[in-house]
Amino acid sequence: MLKKLGQCLGLASMLLVMSYGDLLGGGYDVRMHVPFALHEIVWAQLTDIVLLGLLLFAVIGTLSRTRLYPRVRLLLTIAVPPYVILLTRSEISLSLTKTLVLLIAICWTAFALLLWIRFKDAYRKLMHVGEFVAAISTVFCLCSILQLLWILHWKPGPHQQAAAWSTTAQPMRVHPRLVWIVFDELSYDQLYEDRANGLALPNFDALRSESTVFTDAQPIGDKTVKILPSLLSGHVIDKYNFTFDNRLLVHDQGTHGYTQLNGSGTVFADAQKSGWRTAAVGWYNPYCTAYAGAIDDCYWMNLDRMDGPMAQDASFWSNVGSPLKQVGLQIVWPARADEDICTYGVRQRTKTYVDLQAHAAQVLKSDQADFVFLHLPVPHSPAIWNRARGEYAQGCGGSYLDGLALADRELGSVMATLKSSPRWKDTTLIVEGDHSWRLWLWNDQPGWTAEDAQASHSGFDPRPAVIVHQAGQTQPQVNETPWSLINVHAVIEQVLHGGTGQ
Secondary structure: OHHHHHHHHHHHHHHOHHHHHHHHHHOHHHHOOOOOOOHHHHHHHHHHHHHHHHHHHHHHHHHOOOOOHHHHHHHHHHHHHHHHHHHHHHHHOOOOOHHHHHHHHHHHHHHHHHHHHHOHHHHHHHHHHHHHHHHHHHHHHHHHHHHHHHHOOOOOOOOEEOOHHHHOOOOOOOOOEEEEEEEOOOEHHHHHHOOOOOOOOHHHHHHHOOOEEEOOEEOOOOOHHHHHHHHHHOOOEEEEEEOOOOOEEEEEOOOOOOEEOOHHHOHHHHHHHOOOOEEEEEEOOOHHHHOHHHOOEEEEEOOOOOOOOOOOOOOHHHHHHHHHHHHHHHHHOHHHHHHHHHHHHHHHHHHHHHHHHHHHHHHHHHOOOOEEEEEEOOOOOOOOEEOOOOEEOOOOOOOHHHHHHHHHHHHHHHHHHHHOOOOHHHEEEEEEOOOOOOHHHHOOOOOOOHHHHHHOOOOOOOOEOEEEEOOOOOOOEEEOOOEEOOHHHHHHHHHHOOOOOO
């Protein structure tokens, strides 16, 4: 019975793997992007594995003593492999669509039934293979539990630090100002060149009328985790690691070995050396941890859900119940399971955005920081805005176009604040996307809508949007030459050293 209990725990760990799999192997990619300790999530996942394992043991153990057990084994043989593939398909390959998984399931079912009906010896050998796989899953479960327990020792770095000038009354600041806004996944094609019919973006249009627009910006990658550190340092980063003591180690393209990236190697430090006050409000990347020494006033946040339906701000019992519910729904009502996970993601992303937007507004309104960096999670999927109603979405159903509308709304708020300041005439504003709209990443996700499909009809366009308003600029300009996104770093350096940022 102990063997069967181990197998059931192993099966449970496999069924739940997409809820906690991103914490395995040290979970460095998760740790880099969450601002708080992971105790609640880790204990919830350990509880889930035990609860589901005991439930499977109770059911299978009871059935093993009945004449139905051979058919139960057959059913498990048929159902478990395709289901595990379905759960982990995004990790296996982005080309592994649900339709392909269904075809695999049909073929596997036919194969297993054929052996069961016509080839008894081959079927018995298949069962022996199944026993071996079950043993491996027990080892996998044990290794997973040990790795989850190890994560409990991790302590996050700071997600906020306040400058003295941001917390006390200060005289009006007389100094040039640079505001750099990264709207995550902002596509030039969707923003300006191939905008969807009926999509109004008045604030982006107004900004274009007094700025330089780069129509052929060349991407330097497709992952925020690499692109933003690249832009901050001026070196294209192709690999990274986030250590257990919260050091960001990066590998520059074309070099050997990893180096630690910290504030001293970024535009933040260069700004400080030139006498500029620095401030950052950012999403996803740990700005206040990695660059703490070079950012005077810093805040970063990410309340987004994990790979599974869990979040850092959710209660322990919520993080216990949600993955179990998700596993059950995936079996009996897959469409509802997809909708639920998407809705959960929308609500958590909304919390993240609202929090960041409030902090960004405060930094701009105080008008004390000279170099302000904002990284906001729009128009990045999932869509958290309903442009038809002019309010935050309550669930799935929105599109990338709704995200663009929210980005335009935020831009309008930022521009109103900037132009109300006496420093507007001395303000350089950079608005950009870190990468373009990554169709291949979203077009098989639950949040993909018919409007997304229509908006993307012309296919993937790799160009991120880049708009630069030079201090005092009143006329539009267009740069049509191929222009690498890494050049944003050089523009910032020019402004910091008294240039115009051309």
